[in-house]
Structure formats: C-alpha cells, structure tokens
Amino acid sequence: MKPRITLKKIAKEFGVSISTVSKALKDSHEISEETRGKIKAFADYYNYKPNNLALQLRNQKTSVIGVIIPEIVHHFFSTVINGIEKYANEKGYNVMVCLSNESYEKEVSNFTVLTNGSVDGLIVSVARETQENQIYKHFEALIKDDFPLVLFDRTIDEIQCDKVIVDDVGGAYKAVDHLVKIGSKRIALITTQDYITVGSLRKEGYLKALVSNDITIDENLIYKIDDNKDLHEQIRKVINVKNPPDAILAVNEIYAAIALKIVQELGLVVPNDIAIIGFTSGLISEYTSPPLTSVEQHGDLMGRSAAELLINRIESADSNEFQKEVISTNLKIRKSTLSVN
Amino acid sequence: MKPRITLKKIAKEFGVSISTVSKALKDSHEISEETRGKIKAFADYYNYKPNNLALQLRNQKTSVIGVIIPEIVHHFFSTVINGIEKYANEKGYNVMVCLSNESYEKEVSNFTVLTNGSVDGLIVSVARETQENQIYKHFEALIKDDFPLVLFDRTIDEIQCDKVIVDDVGGAYKAVDHLVKIGSKRIALITTQDYITVGSLRKEGYLKALVSNDITIDENLIYKIDDNKDLHEQIRKVINVKNPPDAILAVNEIYAAIALKIVQELGLVVPNDIAIIGFTSGLISEYTSPPLTSVEQHGDLMGRSAAELLINRIESADSNEFQKEVISTNLKIRKSTLSVN
DNA sequence: TAAGGCTACTCTAACGTTTTCGTGTTTATA
DNA sequence: TATAAACACGAAAACGTTAGAGTAGCCTTA
Numbered sequence A, B: 001m002k003p004r005i006t007l008k009k010i011a012k013e014f015g016v017s018i019s020t021v022s023k024a025l026k027d028s029h030e031i032s033e034e035t036r037g038k039i040k041a042f043a044d045y046y047n048y049k050p051n052n053l054a055l056q057l058r059n060q061k062t063s064v065i066g067v068i069i070p071e072i073v074h075h076f077f078s079t080v081i082n083g084i085e086k087y088a089n090e091k092g093y094n095v096m097v098c099l100s101n102e103s104y105e106k107e108v109s110n111f112t113v114l115t116n117g118s119v120d121g122l123i124v125s126v127a128r129e130t131q132e133n134q135i136y137k138h139f140e141a142l143i144k145d146d147f148p149l150v151l152f153d154r155t156i157d158e159i160q161c162d163k164v165i166v167d168d169v170g171g172a173y174k175a176v177d178h179l180v181k182i183g184s185k186r187i188a189l190i191t192t193q194d195y196i197t198v199g200s201l202r203k204e205g206y207l208k209a210l211v212s213n214d215i216t217i218d219e220n221l222i223y224k225i226d227d228n229k230d231l232h233e234q235i236r237k238v239i240n241v242k243n244p245p246d247a248i249l250a251v252n253e254i255y256a257a258i259a260l261k262i263v264q265e266l267g268l269v270v271p272n273d274i275a276i277i278g279f280t281s282g283l284i285s286e287y288t289s290p291p292l293t294s295v296e297q298h299g300d301l302m303g304r305s306a307a308e309l310l311i312n313r314i315e316s317a318d319s320n321e322f323q324k325e326v327i328s329t330n331l332k333i334r335k336s337t338l339s340v341n
Numbered sequence C: 001t002a003a004g005g006c007t008a009c010t011c012t013a014a015c016g017t018t019t020t021c022g023t024g025t026t027t028a029t030a
Numbered sequence D: 001t002a003t004a005a006a007c008a009c010g011a012a013a014a015c016g017t018t019a020g021a022g023t024a025g026c027c028t029t030a
Helices: A006-012 A018-024 A033-045 A052-059 A075-090 A104-114 A128-132 A137-144 A168-181 A197-212 A231-238 A253-265 A301-313 B007-015 B016-023 B031-044 B052-060 B076-088 B105-116 B129-131 B137-144 B168-180 B197-212 B231-239 B251-265 B298-315
Strands: A064-069 A094-099 A121-124 A149-152 A163-167 A187-191 A222-226 A246-248 A277-279 A293-295 A325-327 A328-334 B064-069 B092-101 B122-126 B149-152 B162-166 B187-191 B221-223 B247-250 B275-279 B293-298 B322-327 B330-334
Touching: A006 A018, A006 A033, A018 A033, A052 B052, A064 A075, A064 A104, A064 A301, A075 A094, A075 A301, A075 B092, A094 B076, A094 B092, A094 B162, A104 A128, A104 A137, A121 A301, A128 A149, A137 A149, A163 A168, A163 A301, A168 A187, A168 A197, A168 A246, A168 A277, A168 A293, A168 A328, A187 A197, A187 A253, A197 A222, A197 B298, A231 A253, A246 A253, A253 A277, A301 A325, A325 B122, A328 B064, A328 B092, B007 B016, B007 B031, B016 B031, B064 B076, B064 B105, B064 B298, B076 B092, B076 B105, B092 B105, B105 B122, B105 B129, B105 B137, B122 B298, B137 B149, B149 B298, B162 B168, B162 B298, B168 B187, B168 B221, B168 B275, B168 B293, B168 B330, B187 B197, B187 B231, B187 B251, B197 B221, B231 B251, B247 B251, B251 B275, B298 B322
Parallel strands: A064 A094, A064 A121, A121 A149, A149 A163, A163 A325, A187 A222, A187 A246, A246 A277, A277 A293, B064 B092, B064 B122, B122 B149, B149 B162, B162 B322, B187 B221, B187 B247, B247 B275, B275 B293
Antiparallel strands: A293 A328, B293 B330
C-alpha cells in the first residue's frame, strides 16, 4: 500500500509548518488567502484525508461501537445488528462486530481486545457457555470502570447496566391466549433447557396464560429439548403419543417447523388436529405450508434501542440510572392456527 | 467512564520514566528485578492494558478488516461474515462491518470512513445501486494507492483486485443437468434483472446446460423478476399458463419457495408435475414441504477465502498478481426433484 | 589508576493530528 | 514617530506507546 499523504508531507512541500497546513485546511482566517488556496489545492489533488487513528487518539474517542454476539448466522441476531448499525450510523458511529461462538473464552478475549481503546462502548448478548458457567468477571471489570455497556436479549441479572430484552413472557402469553381462544385445550410447550434465559421466560408466559385461562397445568406437556441431540427424534416424542396435544407452542422457529413436519408425517392436519405457534427469528415460518403463526420479536427495534441506550451513555458525562427497555412482541397470525369455523 | 491507567501514571507513581515502565512491563533485562517486580504488581493490580489506538498509530497497523456488504439480514451474507470473522480471528484480526443498504452514497461514505486509517484492508460486495450506476471512482481511488481490497460475490470486472466468486455458471449448470436427468423437458428459469451479475451468470449456466443436453432454448421460459413489484404475482405468471413448464430453476431461495407455494395452490404436485430447484441462501428450502433441492453456495468458504486473500495482501509487501477464487457449488438434492420411479 | 564494561536507568524521536500560545512583520493611528 | 493593532505564521504540548541511543555510577582488570 502506498503511504498516505500527511500534514507533515504537505508542510514540507510548501516549506511551512504543520500547524499552518492544518489551519489552512480548516479554512482558518489565521492563514492568508493565498497560502490557504495553494495548500488546499495540493491537498485536494493528493486526496488528503486526516488520519483517523491520530484523531481518535487525540480526541480520546473512536466513534466505534463494539458488538459481541454468540452467532451471526442467525436471523434474529442479524436483524439486531441491522438495527444497531442503522442508528449508530445516524449518530456518526461505526460498528465492530465480534462473535463469541457461544464460547466463554472467546467472549473474554473479545472483551479484552475491544475494551483497550478500540471502541467507545459495548453491546453484548451473552454466550451460552458464559450463562452456564455463570462467570461474569469480565463484565464486572467493565462495570467497575463505568465502561459503557448494554446487554440485550441474553442478559445477566447480577450485572448492573443498561439492558434491552424481548417481552418473552408477554409473547408466550399472547400465543397461548390465542390458542385458547381458538379452542385449544391441551397445549404443549416445546422449550429449551432451563439455563437459557429466554426459554424459561417463555415458559413463564405459557404457564401464566394457562392459569389465567383456568387451564390445569400438565407438566407432561412441557418438553425441554437438548440442542445437542437429534431434534426430530425429541420432538417426535411430543406428538407421537396416544393422546397428542391439540396445540403446540415452540420457543423458536426451527422447533415449530420440525413439529409441523412431524405432525404432517403422522397424517394429522394443521391447524384442525393440532395448531402450532413458534417464536420467529427468520423467514421459515412464512414459507412452510401452512405458514406458521408466530410471535414476532422485532430484532431491529432491539438493536436500535440498544444502540440508543449505549450512545446516550457514551455521550452523557454524568451516569444516570440504568435503564431496562422491554421490546414488546406481537402475534403474527397465519394459517397454522386459523380456527376452522 | 473512568480514565484508563497509562504508562505515564504508573511512571509518576514510582518516580521513574515512562520508558522504564514500558520496559519493565515487557520484562526487559534493562530494568532491575526489583523495579520490574513492583511495577508489574502495580500494573497488574490496576489492570493495565496498553492502549490499542496508540499502538495502532505507532505501528501503522490496525489489525482490523473492514467489510462492506449490501445487507446483513440475509443468510448468505451472514455466512460470509462468519467465514471472514473466523479466519481473521485466527490471524489476529478483528472485523468491522458496515452496510451499504444497496445504496451508492452509503457505500462511498463507508469507504471514506474506513480507509482513513481505521482498517488495514477492505472486503466488499458491491451495492446494487453502484452496479446500476456503474460509477466506480471510490474503488479506483483505492486501487491507485494499492490499498488492500478484495471483492466478493458481486464483483466489478473493470476493477483490478483480488476477487472471490461463486461458481454461479457451474451451479446453474448442475441444477439444469440434474433436471434433465430426471426427465424434465421444459425447464423454466426464474431470474433477476440483467444488471445483477449473479443473475446473469446463473442464466448463462442454465443456457449452457440446455445446449449441452440438446434442448432447444425457449426464451418464453425465461422470466426476469423485478424485486420492486409483487413477487407472487410475477411468479404466478410463470406457472399459471396453458402449457406450464415441467421444471423450474429459481435463482434464489425465495423465488423457489414462492414458486412451490403457487404450484401447490394450483393443485399441481411437486415434483411429479413440476420439479423445483432454488439457489440456497437460508434455511427455507429445508423446511418447506417438500423440501427444496438447491444449489448450495458455501458462504462461509467464500468469506474465509476472501479473508485469506486480503490478509495475504496486507502482510506481503510485494504486490503479487491478483487472484480470482471460484468457490464451487454443489447440488443438495431434496424431495422437490426426486424422480418418482 | 585509567580503561573498559556492566547495570539501571533516562532521553528522544516517531506515529498524525489539533489547538493554544507566542512572535516577528506590517499597517494604521495618535 | 512612537505605539498599538492586525496579520501570518511557527513552536510546543498533548493523546499513549515503543525502541534505539545516550549516560551516570559502579565494579573489574591490567
């Protein structure tokens, strides 16, 4: 790469000082019209652009936001990044994305790299392994230094900082409520292991809705899927029983799509025999047949909200109270739950 | 945010010079065991980490790769970023992601921001608007300065740099060839407008395969979809005709999924009446029923390959020949094309 | 006892920029 | 004609780091 042109080189070219060049390029009245003119022409010709690193060092500000997420190949996280990027850009920030790949170690190393001056603040969704281990030292270190930090989706109760979460409880509640309204009586829940926060929150909403609709909770209708084992096999056990449920709420799109497939394989009809609702994170629900009713999560809104909180914190010197934004969900009703009458 | 601890502050604490501290922390033998010990203990206690910006400025190297893509909420691009990030990380680089949102102006502004010292090199997939306008000044400026640049997927012939592309021609060829083998005679192509490079390349493969299988090309079977108009309506016109095709090749997953839906709405059976193949970029194909046979694109491989080319170019002083990597595709055969016999 | 060598430091330049404070020259004013 | 103001520019510090060159003090050795 050819060396970039600097103030120093321009200064040498005209036999003036660096400060003169700097001022000339900023159209300072301190510099004569003549000098200004020739310096600007020269700089323009050689396409001079001030070096960002130098500016960042001097201003002690990078205008970069770091984002650490477990995975990027995941529609939900892409939409969140999209939201972050859009808002950040409006505010003159750039976005640096790092992936933890659900690994604690990788998350920590991302922290180390990003917090050494490379970014002005961090937006994080916690890696699964970190949630399992419950080791939060790297978070605590940031908090101790008042480093601007926003947690989203997978958050940590013990860590005091701004947070953005989906209204998982409400989403599940709405879904179950809808199922009851269309006549479902035995509603199965296909969820994740307990340590996944969102899984247990959605279960909470499921239980709440049952209670408020006076439906007895049947623990046998709650299935906790292990993501490391065969999904089809596990989900088949939900449906392929003597007395199958008449509705299914799945805590994500994949589970829902697999459930749909299995229901159909078993010769049952959706929604007549079994209604299905999933939580959305992608396009799948739209293109299955029938398309799946689902709880929409609004990832971009989450992203935007997280970026807003972060940038506010970065730019306001005084440390206000920490905020917790709850992004509400809505039920997108499709044919997998349309009542038949 | 609390001010970070610096060499200067440590130096003042012990009444020594900054260089002494720097050397002590690097375990230099120039510094006495005693001084080293106490400085290291102090630095450790206050969690000293060298400021990245300062290092980057001094070393004239950021170890950051900039990535500019049209969109991130797109499975294909996410997989590419994934591939880039993985390889970059192995090599000690970080990734900064910017979105052009298919806009020329945004692309240019991303260029400006990133190439002012913030990154060591750039990986770009060209925005649609840029492709339409064919204004490549921002690219030319980089090339003139030998700025490390890799183009992927949507590339520009006129720009001389490293490139990574999907074997679109080959992919479409394989798909059509497969259709012919299972007995299809009238194969429709659902593609994009001509200025989308990948669309026209896939058309090329389609045509080639027809020719080599001695099937007459029927221009009436080639449909160019306008993404700004209603997709369903346009695709319906492909199928809802007096003499419908017996197979469809769609240049992306969405077109394929919509085609599937319409075929089924019209009471036809896939694959018996009409076989369908799409190009994959997501999970949709897997969860439709029947699941769609598709041309797999290996986005992560592309990303890895692009990152490899870029880092090589960054790290090798001498400018080698520009390389063009072609990532080959493979046909994932699912039930939308299984022959019935 | 002078030369040489070692130890344990410090100084300085460099990366590229901005900005405050100086300073020498010219021009205007009393 | 002395003085002040205006003009046009330069010097230096600052952001935080590293590395090569310099140096003071002590010890060894011929």
